[in-house]
Amino acid sequence: MIRIDRIRKLFPTREGEVEALRDVSLHVAAGEFVAIVGASGCGKSTLLRMIAGLIPPSSGQVLLDGSPVTAPRAETAMVFQAATLLPWADVLRNVTFPLRLMKQAGAGTEARARALLATAGLTGFERRLPRELSGGMQQRVAICRALLQEPRVLLMDEPFGALDALTREEMSLELLRIWQGREMAVVFVTHSIPEAVLLADRVVVMSPRPGRVAEVIEIDLPRPRSFEQEALPAFQAAAQRIRALIYGGRLPRAA
Ligand SMILES: Nc1ncnc2c1ncn2[C@@H]1O[C@H](COP(=O)(O)OP(=O)(O)OP(=O)(O)O)[C@@H](O)[C@H]1O
Ligand SMILES: [Mg+2]
Structure with missing residues (x-):
């Protein structure tokens, strides 16, 4: 591949x-x-x-x-060495951003995003801005964002x-x-x-x-x-x- x-x-x-x-x-x-x-x-x-x-x-x-x-x-989705979130968008909007950008967001997108955030221990933080999170939490948001795209190729640069x-x-x-x-x-x-x-x-x-x-x-x-x-x-x-x-x-x- x-x-x-x-x-x-x-x-x-x-x-x-x-x-x-x-x-x-x-x-x-x-x-x-x-x-x-x-x-x-x-x-x-x-x-x-x-x-x-x-x-x-x-x-x-x-x-x-x-x-x-x-x-x-x-x-292809990538998780960078340092989380690269949009500073003005909340967690949920950050996670769904690539799909919205590619016009692939649908009815189930938000529910899937919330479920991924839950597995990453981020339930309750969906409406927070990146600067209101710790570095590790921001990185977990970036990982959720990559996974939500359901990529065929996932590239992860020291994600943890x-x-x-x-x-x-x-x-x-x-x-x-x-x-x-x-x-x-x-x-x-x-x-x-x-x-x-x-x-x-x-x-x-x-x-x-x-x-x-x-x-x-x-x-x-x-x-x-x-x-x-x-x-x-x-x-x-x-x-x-x-x-x-x-x-x-x-x-x-x-x-
Ligand atoms: N944009 C750039 N301009 C000049 N040199 C660069 C650039 N990007 C990387 N390099 C050089 O290329 C080499 C490889 O860098 P790279 O960032 O890929 O290493 P790495 O294996 O990811 O290191 P680390 O484990 O510290 O993240 C280094 O010598 C670095 O200085
Ligand atoms: Mg590196």
Whole structure:
């Protein structure tokens, strides 16, 4: 469904060009859950923005169902590293905004939005403005907004980074429940290795400067997943392998 084909990304800066990504290729099947991990600055957000059609690759291409992604698409939704809510619109209007913008809001839209907000623990906050919420609550609103679009591709850039540990665990299980109920490919960037292993079918480990795919690790754990699985040898082995790749100094450095 998503095919990333030998992309390279150069950013012009005052000190010359920065090579953010080099020769990155990846395939994500329909309905697959892929996590991306790697050190800060290795190009995870850049990669996600290119899949979303927000920035173009310098060379190579991103294909969605075989056609090049050159602009944002209705079937793709993104949750950014920091919540990006409309400051003047209340929670409910923020969540329904993309559907209203695309003229896809219907009779059931508000009820579905309220139900999603309820699962995110935001019942009673529907009429609040973003500035009246905590950072974690704002991020939960942004997640609800993405899910309401029922995207075929959900791109999430460290969506739980601003949440406390407990909410983070609840939200990741909730995300899995929602994902299991529909055909939705998820590309999920995280700094948390256990989170990546818990959620994903495959974990893509990226190496820094320039960002490349170091290794793709299959997570062979039954679904539905639960935190009890963290004790399983398969979980530990996958997490250990990822840790070794990221921190073990065994990442291939580009010349
Ligand atoms: N608009 C830009 N202009 C110049 N350089 C950029 C731009 N965006 C990203 N970069 C550079 O590209 C590289 C990758 O950045 P990116 O934000 O994709 O990393 P990341 O893996 O998401 O990091 P983090 O984990 O800290 O969010 C970095 O070296 C960054 O400085
Ligand atoms: Mg980032």
